[in-house]
Amino acid sequence: MFEPVGFGTFRIQGKQLTDLVLQALDIGYRHxxxxxxxxxxxxxxxxxxxSKVAKDKVFVTTKVWYEDLEHYALLDSLRRSADQxxxxxxxxxxxxxPSPNNEVPLKETLDALMKARQDGLIRNFGVSNFTLDLLRQATGHVGAENILTNQIEMHPFMQNRAVANRCDELGIRVTAYMPLAVGKVMQEPTLQQIAEEHDTSPAAITLAWLLQNKRAVIPSTIKPEHLRSNFDAQHLHLTQNQMHQINSLDxxxxxxxxxxxxxxxx
Known part of the structure; x- marks a missing residue:
C-alpha cells in the first residue's frame, strides 16, 4: 500500500542509512x-x-535515472534495483x-514500464518532475489510471499548484519531495507561530499541511528524533485559517x- 508518509533517503548512504531505515520501520514507516x-x-x-517487518509489508519506491530510459536499459536498471x-x-x-529534449521518446519509456509491470518486475509505476505537457503526453499514451504518482518538488515556498491541481483532476497522487525546503521551513515566522500553537516544530506543521492537502510526503533526515516527529505529523490537524496562512507563503x-x-x- 502506498503510504502517505515515507522516509526519503536522498544523500544518505551505507550503514548510516541501513540503521535509519531499520529505525524508521520500528517507528511505523511502511514506505x-x-x-x-x-x-x-x-x-x-x-x-x-x-528488519523484523516482512518485506511485503514495506512499500519501496525507486527511480530510473534519465540515462536509462531506453526500453532495454530501463528493464535492466529495474532488475539491478530489485537485486540491490x-x-x-x-x-x-x-x-x-524526463528524457532531456525527449532524446528517448516518452512513449518508449512508458511502454517499457508497462512491460515491466506485465512481467511482474514492478507492481506500479509513475513519474517524477513531470510538467503539464509531459503529463498530457503520458496520460494520452497509457492512461492516467496507470500512473500512480507524480513526484514533484513541493513545500510552502514552492507549491507547484498548476501541476498538483492537474494531477488531482487526473486521479494521480502527488508526492512532495523536498517538503521541508532543505530546512528553510524552520526559520519561517508563520510556520514558527503555528508550531507554537500546536506545541510542535515548523517541520511537523509543514508535513501536516501537505498531508491535509492530500499529498504524500517523503522527508529525509539523519536524526532519529526527527524520524519520529516527521512520522507523527500525520496526527496533527490544522485549522482552515492555519492552512490558509501556509498557502499564502508560496x-x-x-x-x-x-x-x-x-x-x-x-
Missing part, C-alpha cells in the same frame, strides 16, 4: 523512497533484509527525470532545477 541515482539501494536492501533492494518485485518505479522558490530539467510550468 521507503530511494533511487538508482542515490547509490544507496543496497543499504536500503540490507535494512529490509534485517533484495525484493523480488519492486512496489513502485518512477521515471526520475513564492515559486524552486530548489531543485538541474540543467537537464524540463521547461517548468511555474
Amino acid at each position: 521507503i523512497d530511494t533511487a538508482t541515482m542515490y547509490g544507496n539501494e543496497d543499504a536500503v536492501g540490507k535494512a529490509l533484509n534485517q 533492494l533484495q525484493k523480488e518485485q519492486l512496489d513502485l518505479a518512477l521515471i526520475h527525470w 513564492r515559486g522558490e524552486r530548489i531543485i532545477d538541474p540543467d537537464f530539467a524540463p521547461v517548468w510550468d511555474d
Whole structure:
C-alpha cells in the first residue's frame, strides 16, 4: 500500500542509512523512497533484509535515472534495483527525470514500464518532475489510471499548484519531495507561530499541511528524533485559517532545477 508518509533517503548512504531505515520501520514507516541515482539501494536492501517487518509489508519506491530510459536499459536498471533492494518485485518505479529534449521518446519509456509491470518486475509505476505537457503526453499514451504518482518538488515556498491541481483532476497522487525546503521551513515566522500553537516544530506543521492537502510526503533526515516527529505529523490537524496562512507563503522558490530539467510550468 502506498503510504502517505515515507522516509526519503536522498544523500544518505551505507550503514548510516541501513540503521535509519531499520529505525524508521520500528517507528511505523511502511514506505521507503530511494533511487538508482542515490547509490544507496543496497543499504536500503540490507535494512529490509534485517528488519523484523516482512518485506511485503514495506512499500519501496525507486527511480530510473534519465540515462536509462531506453526500453532495454530501463528493464535492466529495474532488475539491478530489485537485486540491490533484495525484493523480488519492486512496489513502485518512477521515471526520475524526463528524457532531456525527449532524446528517448516518452512513449518508449512508458511502454517499457508497462512491460515491466506485465512481467511482474514492478507492481506500479509513475513519474517524477513531470510538467503539464509531459503529463498530457503520458496520460494520452497509457492512461492516467496507470500512473500512480507524480513526484514533484513541493513545500510552502514552492507549491507547484498548476501541476498538483492537474494531477488531482487526473486521479494521480502527488508526492512532495523536498517538503521541508532543505530546512528553510524552520526559520519561517508563520510556520514558527503555528508550531507554537500546536506545541510542535515548523517541520511537523509543514508535513501536516501537505498531508491535509492530500499529498504524500517523503522527508529525509539523519536524526532519529526527527524520524519520529516527521512520522507523527500525520496526527496533527490544522485549522482552515492555519492552512490558509501556509498557502499564502508560496513564492515559486524552486530548489531543485538541474540543467537537464524540463521547461517548468511555474
